[in-house]
Amino acid sequence: MSFDSIIELEDLARHYDMGGDTVKALDGVDLKIGRGEYVSIVGPSGSGKTTLFNLVGGLDRPTRGRVYIDGIDISKLDAYELAWLRCRRIGYIFQTFNLIQVLNALENVALPTVFAGVPRDEGLKKAEKLLQSVGLGERLHHRPTELSAGQQQRVAIARALANDPAIILADEPTGNLDLNTGTEIIDLLHGLNKKGGLTLIAATHDLKMIKASDRIVWMRDGRIEKIERG
Secondary structure (H helix, E strand, O other): OOOOEEEEEEEEEEEEEEOOEEEEEEEEEEEEEEOOOEEEEEOOOOOOHHHHHHHHOOOOOOOEEEEEEOOEEHHHOOHHHHHHHHHHOEEEEOOOOOOOOOOOHHHHHHHHHHHOOOOHHHHHHHHHHHHHHOOOOOOOOOOHHHOOHHHHHHHHHHHHOOOOOOEEEEEOOOOOOOHHHHHHHHHHHHHHHHHHOOEEEEEOOOHHHHHHOOEEEEEEOOEEEEEEEO
C-alpha cells in the first residue's frame, strides 16, 4: 500500500540543556508519513516518542531539522499560524483524556469549535453527531466523573474530531483502559482511519494497536531503531 506524504521529518532533533549537560531527546529523525496511514510509534520511556509528538503537533520547536505538514515547513509559521494549524489540522488524544471536569460531554466536544470560531449552536450540533458516532448519544449531558474510563476516552476521540482534522496524534490512548475497553477504542480508531481517511499516529505499547497499524516505528535513545510493516 502506498500513500502520498502528509508529514515529512528531516534530520529532526530536540536537545535540552540540563544543568550544563545536553539531553538529546530526539537526535536526527527522518520519517515520511502518508496521508491516511496508521503509524504506531513504539519504544521505552525516554525514547523520544512524546518529543516527536510535540514537534509534529507544533507544541515545541526543533533544535535542528524540519517538520513539514502538507509541504509546509511549520518552523516558519508564526504563533497565530501555528495555533490555526493545531486547531484545524491536528486532533489530539491523550492517555489521561484531559477532559474539562466542569463541562459535560457535549460541551467538552464542542470546545474546539469555539476556538475555531464556529457559531455555538452549530458547534453543539456537530458535537452531538460526533458523540453519537462514538456510541455516546445517550451520555451527552454527563460530566466526566459520571462516565467510565472508556466513555471518557470516547468523548476525547469525539473532541479530537471536532474540527475535521487531517491528522490525529494519539498518545497511549489505551494506556488507562482495561483489556476489553482498550480493544473497543482500538477498533473505533482503526475504523476512523480506514473509513474516514484520517492519518493516525499513535504512541503505544499495546500490541493490539501495533498489529492494526500500517507501519510500526521503533524508537530508542531519540532515534529510529527500525521500521516494520504492520
